[in-house]
Amino acid sequence: MHTVAVLALDDVIPSDLAMPVDAFARTQLPGGRDAYRVRVCAAEPEVDAGAFTLRAPYDLGGLADADTVIVPGVHDPSAPVRDDVLDALRAAADAGTRIASICVGTFVLAEAGLLKGLRATTHWYAAGQLAEAYPDVTVDPDVLYVDNGQILTSAGAAAGLDLCLHMIRRDYGSLVAAEAARASVVPLEREGGQAQFIGTLPPATPRGTALEPLLAWLDENAARDLALDDIAGHAGLSSRTLLRRFREQTGTTPLQWLHRARVRRAQHLLETTEHPVERIAAQVGFGSPTAFRDRFKRIAGVSPQAYRRAFAGVRA
Known part of the structure; x- marks a missing residue:
């Protein structure tokens, strides 16, 4: 035995x-x-x-x-x-x-x-x-x-x-x-891995750094159609300088941070509403439902539908 x-x-x-x-x-x-x-x-x-x-x-x-x-x-x-x-x-x-x-x-x-x-x-x-x-x-x-x-x-x-x-x-x-x-x-x-459980948490914000106000602004404006130049313009930096500082202080890029903020907001909507996936995609700032589904699965590890089945009503 x-x-x-x-x-x-x-x-x-x-x-x-x-x-x-x-x-x-x-x-x-x-x-x-x-x-x-x-x-x-x-x-x-x-x-x-x-x-x-x-x-x-x-x-x-x-x-x-x-x-x-x-x-x-x-x-x-x-x-x-x-x-x-x-x-x-x-x-x-x-x-x-x-x-x-x-x-x-x-x-x-x-x-x-x-x-x-x-x-x-x-x-x-x-x-x-x-x-x-x-x-x-x-x-x-x-x-x-x-x-x-x-x-x-x-x-x-x-x-x-x-x-x-x-x-x-x-x-x-x-x-x-x-x-x-x-x-x-x-x-x-x-289905999926740990990512579906950790994705609901905000990214770790480096406190007391020059980027902290920008990160807060990104979270508040995640649903907007933002490009790298828009983010750099708000920060008052060139795109190249922004990319360098962002990676130094967060370990990622501005657009990757933005995608995670959008997915985090989508997770909340999937948990607490019955909105169709297409509507949620538009609400959180993705240009198309296909792009939303692809990005969501890449970050959360499961599809939006699978995430909703697992977590709908968990925080209600």
Whole structure:
């Protein structure tokens, strides 16, 4: 039987720990046999989980003979990781064990050196922090999970379940994975990636910089038909100077910023109104519904219709 070891670290996020335990423990093969043996392992018998303390039945030795090791996230991903934990993960990796992280558990894998030269993801909120702390890791903040074969990483919260279902399908096929998804009352595959969840937030505005008033003006006038020359004229700069300063201070271009502001406004309208997509395209400043659909999917990761199905009424 395939053994899954879930590593419980101090300050573990309880849902990150419970979700893989539940997903794997109740997966069954045709005929009703259990597909997995699940162990919760920890460096110490008692683990601080914030609102409560949990007792782990297995120590770090439980990672040595596991077929899969799952590393849930902790509340502070920058917190130091015990040497014995890192050593146990490296030993498991050297033995060929499959290792996967949930949410910011990616930081633990990176600290152990298991993600060097690999593509990885984590919760969108911590993606920038991960990329800065571990420049040898290629961080993709837009996807729900990344499968590198032996090493896998997932984004935050529900994306961990997406990853678990993906691993179940790898192990036992689509039929077993579909039944596991049905038991969890989720689709086997979700449309889109993290981008559909982070797109509703405004871009990070560099406070106290010369561009701050211009960025506010762009948000207020996003529905207007603005070209680069219009934006540069409002800023009192040449187009070339504006492009250089904008990229230095925001990491993007004025028009890309404008497109994101328009998509953000469109997301709000898709969530809170029943306006047709064509009307929303015009309301937020896109010249045609086709251009709107293309840009929306590029930024949000899903079509406007799919976004509306997922989020309509969420904030009502």
